[in-house]
Amino acid sequence: LKSLYEDYPKLIKKVNGEFIFKIFFLERSKKKKTQKVSKMEYFFGLKENGADTMIQIYNYYVSNKQKKHCPNYSELFKKMNVTSKNPCILILDNELSVKEKPLKNLLNYMGIIDGCKIAELKEKCYLNSTSNLYVATNPLVNELKECEIEDLFEEAVLKTELNGKTFEKSEKAFNDTRNYGKRALSKYVWNNYDNINFENFRPLLDAIDQIVTKYNH
Structure with a gap:
């Protein structure tokens, strides 16, 4: 939404450089x-x-x-x-x-x-x-x-290495010594959204x- 905010004014807006969401996300504290x-x-x-x-x-x-x-x-x-x-x-x-x-x-x-x-x-x-x-x-x-939501990203995003680790979405195949998971990927996307293609x-x-x-x- 932050990347495509101009196309979805009912969902998000940008005021003085700050994004304001018009939808609310349930936070399971x-x-x-x-x-x-x-x-x-x-x-x-x-x-x-x-x-x-x-x-x-x-x-x-x-x-x-x-x-x-x-x-x-x-x-x-x-x-x-x-x-x-x-x-x-x-x-x-x-x-x-x-x-x-x-x-x-x-x-x-x-x-x-x-x-x-x-x-x-x-x-x-x-x-x-x-x-x-x-x-x-x-x-x-x-x-x-x-299709999981992570599959919507381009291959270049999914192949991003973080601290020498590669992304693995499968819990069975996940190895903590060489992989990072969905939470780490989401943080990476949040911090780099302006350089990511969200067309999918x-x-x-x-x-x-x-x-x-x-x-x-």
Whole structure:
């Protein structure tokens, strides 16, 4: 967004050299040393990592799931005549063709198995689940059948060496003595965004932009 900010004024703006995001990112705060769990996990069951967090968020939108301590806030607010001001967007890697992957598991849990809905997600990179809750995913690139968001970067970025280490996204193949992971890559991208090509990210950013535009009209 910082690199392409001029093309997405509804999502970000630049004022006096400073970027101001118009969208907000959920920060799953880490627990403090004196805490057994983080506040997000204690109050909402949202753990720091893990795809189950997406399912847990969805649980607060429905009443017909076998779930514990997850009130249907969406229905509750409707009864109070309170409308959500903004959409809530769950962004997952595009692994639709692979069973037991987060996106496929989430869609199955939501009951989204209709071919038309799946085709819509493939075409638009997003779909509306319920109320103000949306699911978005990155596009497929380089003829890949499944695509993690890191795959959207050019090969030169993924081959960048940091402190003598190379990038490895696979947890099974990762070796701490010779590899760095996704967190280190994200920090590198954050610090060097003005020298990186983000064209492959446009379909995902377009999807977010369309969601925000449609929801606010």
